Amino acid sequence: MPRGNISKSDFSYSFFYSIDNRMQLPFFLAKRFVAGEDLAQAVPKVKELNNKGISVTLDLLGENVTDRETADATTLEYRELLDGIRLEQLDATISIKLTMLGLDIDTEYSRENLGRLLDKARELDQFVRIDMEGSDYTQRTLDLFFDARKKYGRHVGIVIQAYLYRSREDVAALVQDGADVRLCKGAYNEPSSLVYKNMAEIRAVFKEYASELMKSTDNTRIATHDDHLIAWTKKYAEENSIPKEKFEFQMLYGLRLSTCEDLVKDGYRVRVYVPYGTMWLPYFSRRLRERKENIWFILTNMLKK
Numbered sequence: 214m215p216r217g218n219i220s221k222s223d224f225s226y227s228f229f230y231s232i233d234n235r236m237q238l239p240f241f242l243a244k245r246f247v248a249g250e251d252l253a254q255a256v257p258k259v260k261e262l263n264n265k266g267i268s269v270t271l272d273l274l275g276e277n278v279t280d281r282e283t284a285d286a287t288t289l290e291y292r293e294l295l296d297g298i299r300l301e302q303l304d305a306t307i308s309i310k311l312t313m314l315g316l317d318i319d320t321e322y323s324r325e326n327l328g329r330l331l332d333k334a335r336e337l338d339q340f341v342r343i344d345m346e347g348s349d350y351t352q353r354t355l356d357l358f359f360d361a362r363k364k365y366g367r368h369v370g371i372v373i374q375a376y377l378y379r380s381r382e383d384v385a386a387l388v389q390d391g392a393d394v395r396l397c398k399g400a401y402n403e404p405s406s407l408v409y410k411n412m413a414e415i416r417a418v419f420k421e422y423a424s425e426l427m428k429s430t431d432n433t434r435i436a437t438h439d440d441h442l443i444a445w446t447k448k449y450a451e452e453n454s455i456p457k458e459k460f461e462f463q464m465l466y467g468l469r470l471s472t473c474e475d476l477v478k479d480g481y482r483v484r485v486y487v488p489y490g491t492m493w494l495p496y497f498s499r500r501l502r503e504r505k506e507n508i509w510f511i512l513t514n515m516l517k518k
């Protein structure tokens with residue numbers, strides 16, 4: 214059963230877009246960034262990271278589900294993933310996308326599905342982070358998050374994208390709430406009316422929001438591979454006597470593992486976001502768009518096959 218459609222706005226590369234609906238690209242292309250096509254394939258990779266002292270966020274790939282049957286099945290699959298984490302004794306939590314739970318179908322319906330998942334998370338003393346998707350979803354995602362926070366407290370967290378102009382106000386509301394926030398730059402192709410495009414500006418607001426969150430909450434997640442921001446975070450924490458247990462660095466599977474290992478050695482908390490599943494194309498295309506060198510990596514691998 215297909216687990217989602219792919220939005221055109223997600224693609225910079227017409228090559229991928231022209232064949233997206235058939236999803237016929239072979240998995241070996243994605244394996245640098247995606248841990249496997251099912252949980253069984255991802256588990257050994259999670260254990261390997263855990264053995265290095267690195268925690269994991271598991272992400273069952275997919276987005277923009279348009280029928281209830283698929284959204285129901287996905288909700289069930291997420292609940293089973295929480296059971297799987299316990300069974301395998303993984304040091305892992307999960308991340309979800311609300312469009313996988315039916316946000317494109319009906320907001321109330323996705324709220325119910327989120328509730329079903331969070332009931333399970335609370336029962337298992339687990340944690341679910343709601344990833345932030347494109348700007349069409351920002352307000353609804355935050356509304357559903359704040360609503361879920363009232364009922365599920367520390368079992369749910371959210372993501373803020375520093376590139377969005379609106380994030381200053383959202384960060385203030387999240388600080389007030391004491392929320393568990395992952396701060397990232399933002400990965401979607403957004404219009405310049407909504408986002409900063411210039412890297413110096415994005416870094417500046419990233420630092421501003423990170424400092425707001427780090428000084429007022431105990432669980433800021435700094436999600437970046439950017440050496441400049443990593444160094445800044447360490448320095449800011451040191452200068453403001455923020456203990457290493459009170460924040461966490463987060464990176465994506467397949468990127469900068471040695472940096473993660475060095476951070477662990479230096480006593481920092483580190484978590485790697487590990488995606489798996491068959492619906493990897495939108496995620497994979499965002500990773501390529503972020504860094505053109507990755508296209509060479511993929512092409513070289515294609516030629517080796």
Ligand SMILES: Cc1cc2nc3c(=O)[nH]c(=O)nc-3n(C[C@H](O)[C@H](O)[C@H](O)COP(=O)(O)OP(=O)(O)OC[C@H]3O[C@@H](n4cnc5c(N)ncnc54)[C@H](O)[C@@H]3O)c2cc1C
Binds near residue numbers: 507
């Ligand atoms: C744990 C985690 C969760 C995230 N969740 C979300 C989310 O919910 N919503 C959302 O919009 N975005 C999310 N993102 C993506 C994020 O918004 C950025 O698009 C992405 O992290 C690239 O920005 P950067 O700061 O890491 O690095 P950049 O400024 O892009 O690059 C800095 C350096 O990092 C390395 N690097 C960065 N990206 C790549 C890459 N693709 N391939 C190879 N090397 C690379 C390179 O060395 C590069 O020079 C998440 C990122 C992380 C790490």
